Amino acid sequence: PDGQPCIESTEFELVRNMIIAAGEERYGDA
Structure with missing residues (x-):
């Protein structure tokens, strides 16, 4: 990946x- 990392x-x-x-959604539901 050279040029545009x-x-x-x-x-x-x-x-x-x-x-x-x-x-976060899973933790919020739980």
């Missing part, structure tokens, strides 16, 4: 945020 970082953050949000 920012794109990969952004995608990783988006996926991570989605996982965190899903986890």
Whole structure:
């Protein structure tokens, strides 16, 4: 990954945020 690592970082953050949000929803329901 040379030249545009920012794109990969952004995608990783988006996926991570989605996982965190899903986890928060599960904890909230429980």
